Amino acid sequence: MLELSNLCVRYGHIRALEGVSLTLKAGEALAVAGMNGAGKSSLVRAICGLVPVREGQVRLDGQAITGRPLHRLEGVALVPEGRVLAPSLSVSETLWLGAGRVSARTLAARRDGVLARFPELAGRLTQRAGTLSGGEATMLALARGLMAAPRILILDEPSLGLSPAATARVFDTLAELRQDGIGVLIVEQNLHLALGFADRFLLLQHGRPVGEGSTAEADRSAGLEELLLGH
Numbered sequence: 001m002l003e004l005s006n007l008c009v010r011y012g013h014i015r016a017l018e019g020v021s022l023t024l025k026a027g028e029a030l031a032v033a034g035m036n037g038a039g040k041s042s043l044v045r046a047i048c049g050l051v052p053v054r055e056g057q058v059r060l061d062g063q064a065i066t067g068r069p070l071h072r073l074e075g076v077a078l079v080p081e082g083r084v085l086a087p088s089l090s091v092s093e094t095l096w097l098g099a100g101r102v103s104a105r106t107l108a109a110r111r112d113g114v115l116a117r118f119p120e121l122a123g124r125l126t127q128r129a130g131t132l133s134g135g136e137a138t139m140l141a142l143a144r145g146l147m148a149a150p151r152i153l154i155l156d157e158p159s160l161g162l163s164p165a166a167t168a169r170v171f172d173t174l175a176e177l178r179q180d181g182i183g184v185l186i187v188e189q190n191l192h193l194a195l196g197f198a199d200r201f202l203l204l205q206h207g208r209p210v211g212e213g214s215t216a217e218a219d220r221s222a223g224l225e226e227l228l229l230g231h
């Protein structure tokens, strides 16, 4: 289980995140919402040790992991904002990178498992990541994350710039992963999709948590979508 308590991130004098706490269990999905600049990516980066945490703690299965860089965070994988693929690497090489330091046998087993889930990548192993379509590139970023065999998968706006069909494919895949017991923390602009997919939501405004609860309640609570959308 992933637990954040009172997390604070600052960039100089900018308070990007103030006092954010959350938990995420196996097979659960949490949607993090908020307008541009609300601190969503800072939250994701803080969990993954990609920005310094000023205050508070990140725990994984009870163990403090605050500030530990992603490549040393066993069990956590990130699909970063904008996908962040190396354009000149092939699909196959990108997948290897996602696995980290594992034996050749583990690598092969994971690769087979991941490619079974993403047939569109299986036929493109030698294609350079930079020549993939937006949807394929997102699938590769997701597949690269899964090569780490995560228990917690974190995604920062995976649907940005994707067609509705490609977006639906992302969410279908995430639903399957949840069924396999993976906890999913997703930052998503498309609230309709995010609230439809996740069990719980966390709303950030100017770096502060201003709302949280179950997405079922959110559906019933009149006006919440407007609040989430910033109207």
Ligand SMILES: Nc1ncnc2c1ncn2[C@@H]1O[C@H](COP(=O)(O)OP(=O)(O)O)[C@@H](O)[C@H]1O
Pocket (backbone or CB within 6 Å): 011, 014, 015, 016, 034, 035, 036, 037, 038, 039, 040, 041, 042, 043
């Ligand atoms: N590297 C950085 N240096 C300075 N300020 C930053 C940096 N990254 C983000 N910020 C600022 O922190 C705030 C939160 O940004 P971010 O976490 O990217 O928000 P979101 O992902 O919700 O759009 C914004 O005001 C943004 O301008």
Ligand SMILES: [Mg+2]
Pocket (backbone or CB within 6 Å): 040, 041, 042, 081, 156
């Ligand atoms: Mg962001």
